[in-house]
Amino acid sequence: MKADVLIVGGGLMGCATAIELARKGKSVTVFEKDVPGRHASGNNSGGVRCQGRDLREIPFAVESRKMWDLHPKTVSSDCGFYVSPRLRLAENDAEMEVLVKRQEKLNSLGYTHEVVVDLNEVRRLSPNVADHVVGGLVCYTDGLANPMLTSKAYAAAAGREGVQILTRTRVVEVQTMSWGFKLRTADGKVYEGETLINATGAWSGRFSEMLGDPLPVFSAAPTMMVTDRMADMMNGTSLGLTGRLLGLMAAQNGTIIVGGGYRSPHDLEKEKIWIDPMQMTKASKIMIEVLPGLKDAQMIRCWAAFEGCLADKVPIVGSSKQVPGLFHVCGFSAHGFQLAPIMGRVMSQIVLGQQPDFPLDDFRPDRFEQKVK
Amino acid sequence: MKTKYDAIVVGAGPAGLACSAELTAKGLDVALxxxxxxxxxxxxxxxxRATVNRHNILGSDYSEGLQVVKEFTEGGGTYLPRTRVWQAEATGDVYFSRDGYSGALHGEYIVLTTGAMERPxxxxxxxxxxxxxxxxxSNLFKDSGLVPKQPVVICGSGPLVWLVAEHLLALDAPITAILDTTPISQITAAMKHVGGALKRFDYMMKGIKMIAGVEAKARKKKVPLHRNISHLEAIGTDRVERVSCKKGARTLSFEASTLLVSEGIIPNTSLLRQVGVKHTWNPVQRFWHPDVTLEGRTNLDSVFVAGDGSFVHGAKSAEYKGRLTGLTIARELHRLSDQQFAEQSAPVKEKLKRELLPRPFIDALYAPAKKLYALADDTIVCRCESITAGRIREFIAEGYVDHNEIKAIIRCGMGPxxxxxxxxxxxxxxxxxxxLAPETIRQxxxxxxxxxxxxxxxxNAKVGENDES
Amino acid sequence: MVNQNSRFSWSDTGAADKTVNVIFEGQNCTVPEGVTVAAALLGHDDNHFCHSAAQGDKRAPYCLMGVCFECLVEIDGLKNRQACLEPVYEGMNVKRQQVEG
Structure with a gap:
């Protein structure tokens, strides 16, 4: 069986890339060992956030944000998206200074999406924050979406574009040929294609080894929690902190989705995650300190999903220097959800040999090797 | 508070009590x-604490539980009431909350005797x-002696329906109808297991007598008793006022301010599944139950499961299963030699086997009816989030076959x-x-x-504070 | 210990039995010592305990064994208590759980 492009990994990055390539006339096969959305793509905290991103990601995030509004057209679903301003709180003057500097830096680069706000505006946005808060930095256009719905909508859109998505199909062997790649799946079938894309998320470190182009992607299990309905408490504004781990997403149904960097122990091989109760304890303490009214809130549930991370916390997006015809789009380090639309576009551009909308130098797969040299 | 034990037993029903009692009798340190x-x-x-009157109504099947409670209490094991376990791990760690704080316990072994619940x-x-x-x-009566004083309808299938009818008739509750939903066809299906059941003639007679007693008393009190009932419906605005149902083509309707329902009992496996105990689908009773040996072993070395939580077999069986588990752990911890274990476990196994003789018959007779889940589209399925069968079917029609995915999108199963x-x-x-075959569907x-x-x-957690970040 | 609104009556608690006083929605209720909050309320009220979080309709205990979370009440300022598991004590202040937001 043959296709122009073979994409391994049916998560958001894989499907977003598949959609764009199919629309540009390429035949695409996607290999997904589970089902689309089974891991980080479908089970993240749903933050569609520009605020607070690494500067290297900002051009991509700003463009991607526009694409979120177009989802009803591009993937025939709103993906559950809605606007919930993301407010990063400063809990002391030193933190406020950090936020002020960030805005200055962004402005100097020509970006205006993040705005420093004083205590009055903080209270207007989020009336229940604790007294010690001194100010914040807000992105009014940030929002939240439903990750499972988004993953399924992307997979369905890919299917409508003629992409073949093979679910529950694990790639067990890759052969690099003079003309491209031969993939063998667990059921013994062989697939051939000129171009191969590694979009295997948490597994991309391991998969890249199999391809002869090892990447320093490591797996992690970001841990999310959700409370009972507490709509009045959040006032529709999502919160982050400057000096501590915490992200509180104001879900439309009134619950609060808690994220922001908590991790659980896991075993990628056995696909098992152990939720660490200390993470819940730590998050609860900070939540009550920031929003004292949350002491009555209930922690309803925790979940975690496998994600691929990199030491410098920005992804790998680009072509392999080792293996011609191989491309990577992975290592989003627990903040790839918002970037999926733009990544699909730039991936399709580089696969087709076109100039990407934004330079991808900061995300080069070989950037880690250079550091060592 | 002491936090390390040889074994942590979760659930103080007959299985948990008997298991804890066996363990403490062998000199082991147990927290129940x-x-x-x-x-x-x-x-x-x-x-x-129940009054004599309640003991009289509930009969010896209830009162004989005092023995196992006494055995545990006299054994001196640590008892932690009003303690909600919200996480357990195969490492032996058990996390709970109690009196406004959270804490952790550690056991070399953990025994999960989480019992059963009504099939919703x-x-x-x-x-x-x-x-x-x-x-x-039944719980309400045991707790407090409360009895309905306004019209009550009892509807469902299984021994619990008859038991509660028996008690409420004895208490002169104003029953307006007793409705049996067991399909007639299942009586024939169950008959092929009757041979095994008759080896416990005493047990079978007790059941037959109970049902006959309810029938006689209902007749005497002019309480309508209908069989082969379907299409149950509770009607009212802010509370139930009427109950309607179908008997063949006929629609029946009864006044009710309380409607009591029961469609059998299923293992309460939430904690077992969270820990990672493997489960198996039972096609007759149509429930998932943990994969557990007679001695309570699971796929996890340090985790044992006993009682109705392993498979619904009733109170006496639960007690025997708990005992066997206790003896097994005592042997693992070298408090019993292999020979002592064999000697002490043999009579318990014998009793358990006798107790299980009528179960295939009962399970087949009171298997969930085929049409039990033929739900109308506007029926609420997820009570917490008020999500209807029709809404769930929309997703299934789109190709969703995993409750977890449906939950992630419409919150069905995401409430408290x-x-x-x-x-x-x-x-x-x-x-x-x-x-799809049920056993292939992701739970x-x-x-x-x-x-x-x-x-x-x-x-307010009192958990190990070795905080790395 | 009789209340017209209740659909249940105390079948076996005579005058000699010990009672405690519980405040439910500002009203004093005398109930037998040692019963659960769920029993106390069912013996005293028209039986609704809380509202569904999604639609706000009235809800009351369904399972009475700690599973259904339909008997949630506020006890002495603490919300989300399962009434079927909590025993009453003298002076306990119980409120219906109100829907957030």
Whole structure:
């Protein structure tokens, strides 16, 4: 069986890339060992956030944000998206200074999406924050979406574009040929294609080894929690902190989705995650300190999903220097959800040999090797 | 508070009590953790405090539970009542909340005796105040002696229906109807297991006498008793006022301010699944139950399961299973030689086997009826989030065959009950809509906390503070 | 210990039995010592305990064994208590759980 492009990994990055390539006339096969959305793509905290991103990601995030509004057209679903301003709180003057500097830096680069706000505006946005808060930095256009719905909508859109998505199909062997790649799946079938894309998320470190182009992607299990309905408490504004781990997403149904960097122990091989109760304890303490009214809130549930991370916390997006015809789009380090639309576009551009909308130098797969040299 | 034990037993019903008693008798250090404020589980609920009158009504099947409670109490094991376990791990760590704080216990072994619960079967109006399970009514009576004083309808299938009818008739509750939903066809199906059951003639006679007694008394009190009932519906605005149902083509309607329902008992496996105990689908009773040996072993070396939580076999069996598990752990911890274990376990195994003789007959007779989950589209399935069968079917029609994915999109099973009330029905809807074999359908996943915990309780954690970040 | 609104009556608690006083929605209720909050309320009220979080309709205990979370009440300022598991004590202040937001 043959296709122009073979994409391994049916998560958001894989499907977003598949959609764009199919629309540009390429035949695409996607290999997904589970089902689309089974891991980080479908089970993240749903933050569609520009605020607070690494500067290297900002051009991509700003463009991607526009694409979120177009989802009803591009993937025939709103993906559950809605606007919930993301407010990063400063809990002391030193933190406020950090936020002020960030805005200055962004402005100097020509970006205006993040705005420093004083205590009055903080209270207007989020009336229940604790007294010690001194100010914040807000992105009014940030929002939240439903990750499972988004993953399924992307997979369905890919299917409508003629992409073949093979679910529950694990790639067990890759052969690099003079003309491209031969993939063998667990059921013994062989697939051939000129171009191969590694979009295997948490597994991309391991998969890249199999391809002869090892990447320093490591797996992690970001841990999310959700409370009972507490709509009045959040006032529709999502919160982050400057000096501590915490992200509180104001879900439309009134619950609060808690994220922001908590991790659980896991075993990628056995696909098992152990939720660490200390993470819940730590998050609860900070939540009550920031929003004292949350002491009555209930922690309803925790979940975690496998994600691929990199030491410098920005992804790998680009072509392999080792293996011609191989491309990577992975290592989003627990903040790839918002970037999926733009990544699909730039991936399709580089696969087709076109100039990407934004330079991808900061995300080069070989950037880690250079550091060592 | 002491936190390290040889074994942590979760659930103070007959299995947990007997297991703990066996372990303490062998000199082992045991903590028995339970949600309730006194020992007994559901079957022996409030047994140490219930009045003589209640003991009289409930009979010897209830009162004989005092023995196992006494055995545990005299054994001196640590008893932690009103303690909600919200996470357990195969490492032996057990996390709980109690009196406004959270804490952790550690056992070399953990024994999960989480018991059983009523099979939740949605029907129109089942969220109305006044609709309650038969088991719930029984608990209420055991707890407090409360009896309905306004019209009450009892409806369902299984021994609990008859038991509660018997008690309420004895208490002169104003029953307006007793409705048996067991399909006539299942009586024929069950007959092929009657041979085994008749080896426990005493047990069978007890059941037959109970049902005959209810029939006679109902006739005497002019309480209508109908069989082969379907299409149950609770009607009312803010509370149940009437109950309607079908008997063949006929529609029956009864006044009711309380409706008691029961469609059988299923293992309460939330904690077992969270820990990672493997489960198996039972096609007759149509429930998932843990893969457990007679001695309580699971796929996890340090985790044992006993009682009705392993498979619904009733109170006496639960006690025997708990004992066997206790003896097995005592042997593992070198408190019993292999020979001592063989000697002490043999009579318990013998009793357990005798107790299990009638079960295939009962399980077949009271198997969930085929049409039990043929739910109307507007019936609420997820009580917490008010999500209807029709809404769930929309997703199944789109190709969704995993409750976890449906939950992530429409929150079905995301409320405080954590899917306990809807997962059986969603599972059946997926099986119905997808045509997949039930054993191949992914189960609703349980992640900690398996019961909601307040942020204050979590923040007040008395857990190991080796904080790395 | 009789209340017209209740659909249940105390079948076996005579005058000699010990009682405690519980405040439910501002009203004093005398109930037998040692019963659960769920029993106390069912013996005293028209039986609704809380509202569904999604639609706000009235809800009351369904399972009475700690599973259904339909008997949630506020006890002495602490919300989300399962009434079927909590025993009453003298002076306990119980409120119906109100829907957030």
């Amino acid at each position: 953790v339970d949600e309730q404020s006194s020992p007994g589980g559901q079957i022996y609920r409030n047994i140490t 079967v949605p029907f129109p109006g089942w969220t109305l105040p006044g609709v309650m399970t038969c088991g719930g009514m 009950c954590q899917g306990r009330m809807c997962s059986s029905a969603v599972f059946e809807l997926i099986a119905e809509g997808s045509g 609703h996943r349980l992640r900690p906390p398996i019961k909601p915990v307040s942020l204050q309780e979590l923040a």
